[in-house]
Amino acid sequence: MAVGIEALQSLEAPPWLGAEGLTRCRQALGGKLVRETWKYSPLPKVTDALIDANVHQEPPDLALPPGTALHRFDKLDAPPRFGIDLNRYPLAGIVAARAGACWLIEVKRTPSRPLRLAAPGGRINAPLLVQVAPECRVDIEQEAAETADTAGFGALVLVLSLAADSEAHWATAELAPMVDQWSLLQAHLHGNAALTLNHQGAVANFRRQDINVVLDGQGARLSSVGAALICDGGRLDQQLVIEHASGGTVSRIKQHNLAAGRSRCTFNGRIHIHAGAVGADADLSNRNLALDPSAEVNTKPELEIYNDDVRCAHGATVGQLDAEALFYLLSRGLDPQQAQRLLSLGFLRDGLAGPFAERAATAFAAHFKGD
Amino acid sequence: MSLLDIDGLHASVNGEPILKDLSLRVEAGEIHAIMGPNGSGKSTLANVLAGRPGYEVTAGQVSFDGIGLAGVEPEARAQAGLFLAFQYPVEIPGVSNMEFLKAAWDSHRAAQGSQPESAVGFMKRARALAKGLGLNPEFLKRGVNEGFSGGEKKRNEILQLLLLEPKLAVLDETDSGLDIDALQTVAAGVNRFRSADNGVLLITHYQRLLNHIVPDRVHVLTEGRIVASGDKHLAEKLEAEGYAWLSG
Numbered sequence: 360m361a362v363g364i365e366a367l368q369s370l371e372a373p374p375w376l377g378a379e380g381l382t383r384c385r386q387a388l389g390g391k392l393v394r395e396t397w398k399y400s401p402l403p404k405v406t407d408a409l410i411d412a413n414v415h416q417e418p419p420d421l422a423l424p425p426g427t428a429l430h431r432f433d434k435l436d437a438p439p440r441f442g443i444d445l446n447r448y449p450l451a452g453i454v455a456a457r458a459g460a461c462w463l464i465e466v467k468r469t470p471s472r473p474l475r476l477a478a479p480g481g482r483i484n485a486p487l488l489v490q491v492a493p494e495c496r497v498d499i500e501q502e503a504a505e506t507a508d509t510a511g512f513g514a515l516v517l518v519l520s521l522a523a524d525s526e527a528h529w530a531t532a533e534l535a536p537m538v539d540q541w542s543l544l545q546a547h548l549h550g551n552a553a554l555t556l557n558h559q560g561a562v563a564n565f566r567r568q569d570i571n572v573v574l575d576g577q578g579a580r581l582s583s584v585g586a587a588l589i590c591d592g593g594r595l596d597q598q599l600v601i602e603h604a605s606g607g608t609v610s611r612i613k614q615h616n617l618a619a620g621r622s623r624c625t626f627n628g629r630i631h632i633h634a635g636a637v638g639a640d641a642d643l644s645n646r647n648l649a650l651d652p653s654a655e656v657n658t659k660p661e662l663e664i665y666n667d668d669v670r671c672a673h674g675a676t677v678g679q680l681d682a683e684a685l686f687y688l689l690s691r692g693l694d695p696q697q698a699q700r701l702l703s704l705g706f707l708r709d710g711l712a713g714p715f716a717e718r719a720a721t722a723f724a725a726h727f728k729g730d
Numbered sequence: 731m732s733l734l735d736i737d738g739l740h741a742s743v744n745g746e747p748i749l750k751d752l753s754l755r756v757e758a759g760e761i762h763a764i765m766g767p768n769g770s771g772k773s774t775l776a777n778v779l780a781g782r783p784g785y786e787v788t789a790g791q792v793s794f795d796g797i798g799l800a801g802v803e804p805e806a807r808a809q810a811g812l813f814l815a816f817q818y819p820v821e822i823p824g825v826s827n828m829e830f831l832k833a834a835w836d837s838h839r840a841a842q843g844s845q846p847e848s849a850v851g852f853m854k855r856a857r858a859l860a861k862g863l864g865l866n867p868e869f870l871k872r873g874v875n876e877g878f879s880g881g882e883k884k885r886n887e888i889l890q891l892l893l894l895e896p897k898l899a900v901l902d903e904t905d906s907g908l909d910i911d912a913l914q915t916v917a918a919g920v921n922r923f924r925s926a927d928n929g930v931l932l933i934t935h936y937q938r939l940l941n942h943i944v945p946d947r948v949h950v951l952t953e954g955r956i957v958a959s960g961d962k963h964l965a966e967k968l969e970a971e972g973y974a975w976l977s978g
């Protein structure tokens with residue numbers, strides 16, 4: 360039952376979002392900022408899908424380790440700010456309104472094991488806020504189930520708030536998902552906080568990933584290493600906005616995407632260095648391989664720098680397999696298909712890190728074996 | 731039948747004639763050194779032999795082990811026993827050295843109709859060879875040549891040579907950039923490889939390598955052709971007098 364943006368009228372905002380929040384979302388959906396970042400993906404279709412999708416209101420599927428506490432937002436006397444820029448991410452407001460609930464996990468002490476989060480699957484998951492106390496460290500692991508949903512639309516909104524000197528590591532592996540998905544990670548880092556991201560996936564469907572990291576405090580650091588294999592028919596659209604809002608902040612981003620068959624891959628990495636961010640240091644590298652002439656790759660480096668004292672490197676490449684490397688393998692007796700497979704796999708593996716790296720490497724290898 | 735028989739070879743790179751009427755014969759059991767100024771066409775010859783795309787034979791013939799190489803793909807040349815140690819070995823991040831070596835070895839076995847060797851047996855052999863070349867076996871886990879120093883890359887080429895046991899090894903400046911110990915290790919590797927059944931084409935700028943690997947013949951390549959040939963004493967004369975006397 361696809362009914363378009365008008366259907367949003369019937370949504371009711373939960374108190375912590377507020378009616379005016381929802382109004383802002385409606386306005387933003389038609390606005391220029393959102394239109395531009397949705398240039399390569401069908402926003403109306405996704406909005407419809409969100410309206411139609413099943414809702415999962417239960418607590419995030421977690422066996423919480425000691426040192427952490429789970430709260431329902433609307434049960435809190437003074438809930439924290441929802442903390443999402445609804446002008447930029449109006450879909451988060453829709454997800455919040457559809458879900459009704461919103462969950463908060465407080466990390467008060469460093470847990471002895473990772474937080475395990477269910478993958479979005481084919482449903483709308485209630486937004487989740489994770490607040491990490493000063494000097495604590497948390498690992499968040501999210502892996503799609505082997506028996507993934509085959510119908511529906513998945514949505515995930517995760518907000519990370521890292522207090523001073525805290526650390527978080529968020530790793531995801533979605534290696535055989537069957538459903539279309541939209542996800543948003545919004546992270547705020549205070550002084551000397553460190554965030555590590557490892558996203559790895561195989562995309563045979565439509566997947567849109569929005570990531571917004573605000574390096575808010577002096578010396579906050581982001582490191583992100585990811586790889587995606589976009590299979591025939593797949594559409595991946597990654598939109599990153601990294602904000603260096605304070606001095607001495609550091610960001611390191613490496614994303615390797617391989618588009619096979621008739622697939623489409625979009626990467627938009629925007630680095631925004633604010634006026635006060637003296638000595639900010641940003642390095643973004645996005646490499647793309649288009650294995651077939653029918654594969655489409657869009658990558659756009661965007662830099663906004665309001666400060667002279669920065670170091671900023673931003674590289675985006677789109678290409679075929681490296682001819683030198685190919686010849687090196689051939690000269691050792693590998694046949695061209697085998698050499699191509701090994702180089703493709705190597706390219707993807709070069710973008711793997713974190714707890715799921717090995718599993719992802721195995722899944723990617725299986726893909727190239729079946730070719 | 732010669733192991734390598736190059737007869738009146740002309741070759742172009744990107745349409746530019748580089749090799750001009752080059753003839754050379756290497757018999758099994760022989761080591762030939764090729765010397766010559768920068769840009770004279772030494773690497774071009776090596777690449778033409780290995781079948782690198784973009785290196786076009788415009789006239790003449792090359793036969794290897796009795797088979798004409800015209801139209802033979804690079805991988806088929808390798809499987810037939812032709813090996814090129816690159817002047818600039820390529821870095822391949824994300825592909826471990828060990829899996830690269832195993833894939834190369836398996837392709838050679840498959841070409842001979844043999845089953846792939848067990849991973850365990852192969853790894854044992856690779857590790858032992860690496861150790862013998864002064865390469866920490868940890869290097870086998872790293873990406874192919876990734877972050878290797880110049881000398882480590884060259885040792886890695888020799889490791890491949892010893893693993894694949896080709897009939898003809900073309901070594902393109904494998905001695906360049908090596909310290910004295912590495913030079914001796916690499917030379918020992920080549921001497922270990924050499925036998926009555928195989929041959930070596932040794933491209934080098936330095937006579938000192940030839941103190942360790944004694945060549946049967948030394949050739950001087952200038953402007954795409956061989957202008958002088960002799961025994962090891964030719965290399966000593968070049969070392970002392972340079973190349974000028976040859977064009978005089």
Ligand SMILES: Nc1ncnc2c1ncn2[C@@H]1O[C@H](COP(=O)(O)OP(=O)(O)OP(=O)(O)O)[C@@H](O)[C@H]1O
Nearest residue numbers: 743744746748766767768769770771772773774775
């Ligand atoms: N891809 C190419 N495109 C155009 N010219 C090339 C290419 N490769 C080689 N050449 C030219 O061919 C000539 C011979 O080069 P080659 O690399 O064979 O020399 P070399 O004898 O190996 O030199 P060195 O001692 O410096 O290694 C040079 O003039 C070089 O510039």
Ligand SMILES: [Mg+2]
Nearest residue numbers: 772773774817
């Ligand atoms: Mg050369």
